[in-house]
Amino acid sequence: MSARNRELFGLIPAALLLTGGFAAVFIQEQNVLSDVSLTYGAIFLGLCLAAHVFLRFALPQADPYLFPLVALLACFGLVVIYRIDDTLAREQAQWFVIGLIAFAAVILFVRDYRVLERYRYTIAFVGLGLLVLPRLPGIGAQVNGEPSSPWTITTGILPGRCGSSVWMPAFSSSESGRKKPVKTAASSRV
Secondary structure, eight states: OOHHHHHHHHHHHHHHHHHHHHHHHHHHHHSSOOTHHHHHHHHHHHHHHHHHHHHHHHOTTSOTTHHHHHHHHHHHHHHHHHHHOHHHHHHHHHHHHHHHHHHHHHHHHOOOGGGGGGGHHHHHHHHHHHHHGGGSTTTOEEETTEEEOHHHHHHOOOHHHHIIIIIHHHHHHHHHTSOOOOOOOOOOOO
């Protein structure tokens, strides 16, 4: 089985998990099993299949396990957030779609990922800046005991979490991928 087919078959359990999760939430809240859970699962699977087809043509040698894992994490997030508030879950689903579009845009416009290695320290400083931004006097404010910026209040996006969950992992992965000389020494110990 090819890597792309393994990726495709990895997306099916994620969509089934999302469908089952929504079905469980509907049964818990309304004591009725609705067709809406199947609709949500089909939409999610359709989005993932579109991203899979894009990956199949744009990056045929890509890792076949990363995208199904991302889809699985998105499933958990969507179901848990829907259980808390269905409006927030719709917003999260919109961000999932925006993330898929941004993912495709990066693949299309940055054909050689090594180009991004030139910007590793810029990425690190942007991430640290976003992490510290809500705590600066005059910019940040306390909202429910958590430092928050005016941007967070108007858009709902947390710059600190964006810095810690997007920019800093990007920096650390580029830093860990650097080629460092390995010092080896011959040893006669057994």
